[in-house]
Amino acid sequence: MTDNVVTVRNLVKHYKDVKAVDGISFSVKRGEIFGIVGPNGAGKTTTIDCIAGMHRAYSGSIDVLGLDPVSDSIALKRRIGLQQQESEIPDRLRLREAMELFSSFYKKALDWKMLLEQLNLWEKKDSFYSALSGGQKKRLFVAMALIGDPEIVFLDEFTSGLDPQARISIWKLVGNLRDQGRTVVLSTHYMDEAERLCDRVAIVDHGKLAALDSPSDLIAAHGGHTRVYFDASEGFDGKSLSLLEGVESFVNRGDACTLEVNARSAIVEIVKTLDVMGQGLDSFRIEAPTLEDVFLNITGRQVRD
Amino acid sequence: MKSPFIAVSKSEFILYLREPSAFFFTLVFPLLMMLLFASMWGNDPFPGEEYGYVDFSVPAFMGLVMATSFIMSLTTSMAAYREKGVLKRFRAAPATPSSILIGQLSAVFAITVAGVILLLIAGIVFYDLRFLGNFFEFVFAFLLSAGSIAALGFIPASLAPTARSGVVIANIMYFPMLFLSGAALPWFMLPDLMKKISLVFPLTHAIKLMQGVWLGGHFWDYPVHLAVLTGFVFAGLFVSVRYFRWE
Numbered sequence: 001m002t003d004n005v006v007t008v009r010n011l012v013k014h015y016k017d018v019k020a021v022d023g024i025s026f027s028v029k030r031g032e033i034f035g036i037v038g039p040n041g042a043g044k045t046t047t048i049d050c051i052a053g054m055h056r057a058y059s060g061s062i063d064v065l066g067l068d069p070v071s072d073s074i075a076l077k078r079r080i081g082l083q084q085q086e087s088e089i090p091d092r093l094r095l096r097e098a099m100e101l102f103s104s105f106y107k108k109a110l111d112w113k114m115l116l117e118q119l120n121l122w123e124k125k126d127s128f129y130s131a132l133s134g135g136q137k138k139r140l141f142v143a144m145a146l147i148g149d150p151e152i153v154f155l156d157e158f159t160s161g162l163d164p165q166a167r168i169s170i171w172k173l174v175g176n177l178r179d180q181g182r183t184v185v186l187s188t189h190y191m192d193e194a195e196r197l198c199d200r201v202a203i204v205d206h207g208k209l210a211a212l213d214s215p216s217d218l219i220a221a222h223g224g225h226t227r228v229y230f231d232a233s234e235g236f237d238g239k240s241l242s243l244l245e246g247v248e249s250f251v252n253r254g255d256a257c258t259l260e261v262n263a264r265s266a267i268v269e270i271v272k273t274l275d276v277m278g279q280g281l282d283s284f285r286i287e288a289p290t291l292e293d294v295f296l297n298i299t300g301r302q303v304r305d
Numbered sequence: 306m307k308s309p310f311i312a313v314s315k316s317e318f319i320l321y322l323r324e325p326s327a328f329f330f331t332l333v334f335p336l337l338m339m340l341l342f343a344s345m346w347g348n349d350p351f352p353g354e355e356y357g358y359v360d361f362s363v364p365a366f367m368g369l370v371m372a373t374s375f376i377m378s379l380t381t382s383m384a385a386y387r388e389k390g391v392l393k394r395f396r397a398a399p400a401t402p403s404s405i406l407i408g409q410l411s412a413v414f415a416i417t418v419a420g421v422i423l424l425l426i427a428g429i430v431f432y433d434l435r436f437l438g439n440f441f442e443f444v445f446a447f448l449l450s451a452g453s454i455a456a457l458g459f460i461p462a463s464l465a466p467t468a469r470s471g472v473v474i475a476n477i478m479y480f481p482m483l484f485l486s487g488a489a490l491p492w493f494m495l496p497d498l499m500k501k502i503s504l505v506f507p508l509t510h511a512i513k514l515m516q517g518v519w520l521g522g523h524f525w526d527y528p529v530h531l532a533v534l535t536g537f538v539f540a541g542l543f544v545s546v547r548y549f550r551w552e
Contacts, residue, residue, distance in 0.1 A: 054396060077399035087394035090316075090386070092323045097316055104312030105398040141394075148398070 003030045005152055005183050006051055011060035013046050020046040022207035023060070028152075028185055033178050035198035036187040037291070043207040044187035045085055048156050051185070052082040065151060078106060081145035083138075085157040091130035095121060095140060098129060099147065106148035115143040120169065135166040142170065146177075153177055155186040159193060171197060191291040195219075201291065205299045215291055222297045223289030225260035228270055231283040232257050240277075244269045309400060313408025314415075317382075321412055327378050331413075332420045335369045336427055338489060348432035356520055359432040362491065363424055364515035368508050369488040370420035371451055374413040375458035376482075377475050383409065383462035384471020392551045402549035406462070410455055417451065437521035446518040450511030453534040456541025457507055463545035482506045487513070507537040 006028035013021040021043040028034045036044045050058050053069040053076050062069050067076040089098050099112035116122045119139040124132065132140065138158065145153055155174070159167045174197055177184050188194055194201050195215045203210040203218070211218055225248050232238070232255050241259060242250035246266030251258045261267060267286060274281060296302060321327060339362065348357035383406075386392045395405055428434030436443075461478065465471035483489050485503035492512070495503065503509045510530040517527055524531065 052397065054393075074399045074401065077397065082397040084390075084393060084397055087390040087397065089391055089394055090320050092320055093316060097319065101312050101316045102398055104309045105400050105404075144394070145397075 004028060005030045005065055007063045009061045011047065011050060011058060011062065013050055013058040019207055024209045026202050026209060026212055028183060030183055031181060032199040033174065033184040033197055035194040035201040036204055037191060037194045037201055038204035039189055042204045044204055045156055048154050048187055052080060052154050053077055078148060079150060080152045081148055081150035082154045083141045083145040083156060083158055089129050091128060093129050094126055096125040102144050102147050108149055109147050110149045112147060115146055119143045135162045138162060152183045152185060157187055159188065191295060195291040203295060203298060210298045218291065218294045219289050222294040224293050224297055225262050226289060227287045228259040228261060228267060229285040230257055231255050232279060241270060241273055309404040310408040313405060314411035317409050317412035318415055321416060331370060331373045331378060331416050332423060335366045335420060336423050339366045339424055340427060343432055355437060356435055359428050360435045361516065363428050363434060364519045365487045365512045366424050367421050367515060368486065368512040370417050371454045372479055372482055372488060372508055374417045375455040376479050378413050379409060379458045380461040380465060380471050380475040384465035385468040387550060388467045396551045402546055406459055406545060436519060438518045442524050443518045446514045446524050449534050450515055453507045453537035454511060456538045459541045459545035463549045482508045507534055510534055
């Protein structure tokens with residue numbers, strides 16, 4: 001028996017004449033952090049909304065915890081939590097009132113006081129929703145997604161618009177969710193975030209699945225070469241470097257040199273050679289390929305184009 | 306676990322109290338209207354009757370309170386929720402359209418009852434309000450009337466896509482009903498044509514039924530009003546639950 005908690009087969013969803021999702025298939029394993037990455041408009045939100053029972057009509061099939069998101073919508077929503085990118089609660093509702101209200105929809109709700117504490121919102125419990133900052137609202141919606149003690153948590157663009165500090169604190173929380181045995185499905189257009197958090201990443205572009213694997217395997221397969229940068233002293237001749245084993249290319253623009261290497265061992269040789277040539281290594285810098293490069297190589301463009 | 310619709314009603318009620326304009330229109334406006342007309346016509350018995358203007362019009366102003374809560378408040382707040390994405394957030398939780406609608410309804414119903422009590426107190430204190438009917442029959446007539454106006458309000462509340470359209474639809478339903486059904490002006494003062502037109506509104510039937518029972522009639526004397534009001538209850542519930550829009 002496979003332990004897939006979500007199985008999506010050939011999902012297609014139109015909005016009027018726009019194809020938001022165009023034949024996506026994938027599965028999510030129990031207990032993993034699964035990322036859906038891609039630029040805005042790639043179909044991430046639509047995919048998540050279809051899985052979480054927010055749409056009545058799509059074609060293809062979706063199975064979540066053995067339930068159908070359309071016909072078993074309410075039963076499914078008791079077992080999952082969804083943090084939406086664009087939803088609101090009434091402006092003049094206080095946080096504690098909102099948490100009590102949303103607790104009432106679940107048979108076994110978590111203690112909302114603990115959730116607000118975990119999300120650093122406890123001191124805001126008496127504030128009106130309208131008085132919260134963007135980051136606080138985001139955290140409140142994460143708290144609301146967790147209130148039903150869900151087996152699967154869906155976080156849609158969960159850090160967009162947050163300052164770096166708030167992002168880091170939410171990252172920690174996502175790690176905790178997995179440690180508690182929950183499955184996390186998140187979407188983001190920040191590649192660094194996906195690389196850092198996710199066990200597996202689905203790269204989505206134009207409503208289609210472009211690649212799906214662990215970040216390290218994606219990078220190994222599609223990331224391209226590791227780059228080495230350094231500033232050379234005047235009159236530097238890099239011919240000997242480009243002849244080294246494992247060096248793919250050498251470019252010298254002014255004094256700024258860039259090498260692409262296909263094996264880490266080449267870096268040792270580069271350092272030795274530079275040392276023999278009497279070059280200082282102050283500016284020496286190695287840059288491994290990232291998911292950003294994977295996206296660029298697979299789709300031919302930057303994620304934020 | 307608390308019941309979802311009790312929780313929805315509670316928070317809606319709190320929100321309502323934090324919204325001064327809705328508060329004014331449901332609680333204060335009908336009261337001022339009644340006091341204005343009462344100050345012109347008093348409450349001396351009409352010739353040959355046991356009741357005066359205030360006795361006759363209190364049930365009509367109850368209809369005004371109902372229309373204000375169930376059509377204006379309900380539609381505008383649900384439409385604003387829909388546009389803002391509040392309903393979308395509810396939908397992500399295991400909430401059904403009926404728990405949201407019924408929760409909202411109970412909150413506005415509580416306000417309606419408060420508005421009605423204010424009318425009664427003002428009538429009793431200032432005009433020696435007379436009640437000539439049977440109390441339980443009147444409660445029945447009141448609840449059926451409230452149910453049918455609420456069910457009518459459910460339709461735009463379930464369907465209006467934006468806050469703006471919600472306000473427009475609510476106004477289009479509310480104002481003709483207000484002036485033609487006898488809620489604001491005594492119905493007998495209307496020209497015949499207007500009287501005929503007014504019969505399409507459930508509020509006209511609700512007010513006639515409540516007035517009839519208030520002034521000593523029995524609800525079984527009014528089969529047409531009963532039938533129309535019951536019909537609106539079912540039609541409104543069917544349309545609103547069947548075609549409810551979350552977004």
